[in-house]
Amino acid sequence: MFKRVTQSVVNQMDPRGDLVPVRSILDHEHFRPLCLVRRKKKAIFRSSPCYKRTWYTLDDVLLPGEDDKSTESLFPHGGGQDSSQYTIKKSARDRVDGSLSFCVNSTSIELKGAASLSKGWSIKLEKSHIPVPKLEALKTERKINVNHSFIQQLKKIQQDLYVVHEAIETSEEASYEESTEAEGSFVTQLFAKFCAKGTRENKQSITIPKSCTLAFRAIQLGITDGSWDLYYFPKENESTFVSDGFSQGQLGALEKEVKENCQIFSMLSSNLLVIFLKAIKAVMRDRNLFEELTQKMEAVLDETGSCELKTESPDLKDLLSSLQGSPRHLLLKLAEAIAYALDALDELTEYQLLLLLESLEKKIVSQQLKLVKSILEHDTEHGNGHFSMDASLLSSQEEEQKLTIAMVEMSGVKLQKDGSAVWTQEAFSAVAALYVSLYTLDLLSNSH
Structure with missing residues (x-):
């Protein structure tokens, strides 16, 4: 609140x-x-x-x-x-x-x-x-x-x-x-x-x-x-301890960023994918667990030496145990990927997180990812406007359609069953966060 x-x-x-x-x-x-x-x-x-x-x-x-x-x-x-x-x-x-x-x-x-x-x-x-x-x-x-x-x-x-x-x-x-x-x-x-x-x-x-x-x-x-x-005006290569700029792109830059941060998930074994997905689903339901995992990943990334990963939560225990046993270079990559995914999920509303969980149960996350990608192909970053997209990207099941439309609308894009849509002002960041969240869940659920 x-x-x-x-x-x-x-x-x-x-x-x-x-x-x-x-x-x-x-x-x-x-x-x-x-x-x-x-x-x-x-x-x-x-x-x-x-x-x-x-x-x-x-x-x-x-x-x-x-x-x-x-x-x-x-x-x-x-x-x-x-x-x-x-x-x-x-x-x-x-x-x-x-x-x-x-x-x-x-x-x-x-x-x-x-x-x-x-x-x-x-x-x-x-x-x-x-x-x-x-x-x-x-x-x-x-x-x-x-x-x-x-x-x-x-x-x-x-x-x-x-x-x-x-x-x-x-x-x-x-x-x-x-x-x-x-x-x-x-x-x-x-x-x-x-x-x-x-x-x-x-x-x-x-x-x-x-x-x-x-x-x-x-x-x-x-x-x-x-x-x-x-x-006052930091350049892109100017950092505190030498002697931060940011160019917000559209879909191409977003795809590059999410792949750089999350591609490590695609290298996990099937058993680890199950463990990682279980933990992410748990933190999506429980804000206290969300904060706990976020803090532990930040501690890993900030720690210059070894970092002990312990928890009282059975929902996070398997994930943290698997990370604890990873080589240092792999631990850092995984912690960075988890932290990035959590940051994206944190930009969504509580109701969107619950809708995402239901989407996982219905196994429609991969389809939703394609839909959101098609939305980002339009210029949602600037102003208000109408556009049309391929209506076949929406599920043929009415209940799944309603779920997806509701989730997308919470990110500022009003979507109709016929594929017509209108974005509200500055919808790009919210839709991008939804794209990253879907991309991560799709990788972890190994649905492709």
Whole structure:
């Protein structure tokens, strides 16, 4: 829920800029001004950069200055808060009534019902920032402690480093609530195979504390010996420890990227494919498992030596055991592939993940992959527009058609049974994430 709020804040305040949403409320303190962050590996399916916390601030890795002046003096008004405040409000209520008829095992079933979704919030915000000229002045006053263990490790693995210089924070406590109601002779969120009478109500809410960071801006650092610099316009070959650019392509670039990252899955034995698929399906159902596997893969990629992979989860135990016994070079490739796949799955909605799981059960993932690829052959990256595609790429089974159409629409492309379609603005990233997810599941299910 927090991720939906922060993304909405960024969309309203800076839809075309470089403001980055904080993805987890547990990490918000690590994205305040002067915090050091690392940028995750670039991926075409991400519309904005994604950063990871480091637990350190710029002050932690700088040598003391001559006057031992506190970095608090870098902030305007001494405390970091901007005098200007902003209030963002959002509310929505949708209601859908309808019916559906289909056959299961020669039995005709008619489903009738109504569903409503409401959500709303109002948040007061203020900007916390350090003027860039003051950061520039700090470069001459204080040097980097190149003997700091964190700096030494980053240099060894050649990881780029960024410093947060601006953050959007809540100026008072705020609440966000979602409420879903469904009633009638059939109550479900998916294409589940059960029928019941009754009413279902689901409410979710989150309280966002005062001074919680919702979004931020960061600048790449350049470190040479004890000196440091700020890269305002980093070039493609410019990294932190020498002395990041990104060109978003269309389908060709996406296919190249996904093959480079995931082709290692095609080299796995049948037994390992079963183990890998079982773990991925488990994390798609359980957010806690998703976070656990993500953190362990990042630990493998960040670790310069050996990394012990243990878990209390029976769903992840076989996967982590197989990785633990792999040679180091193979372990890194597999961890990179898993992390890349998880990043793509993380861009999908909760309902899309459930629809993907059902698609696996119905063995239609390979067909869906061809469909999504055909969508990406059109210019979904720019503007709004209509296009037509081969309707035969949709399953001939009505229930499977509905499932696929619903999943694609959640990525911003409205699709009709006759092959006509319309994409919404900036649908490319969402459709690309769906393509990567389908590609990965197709490889792991060995369906081709």
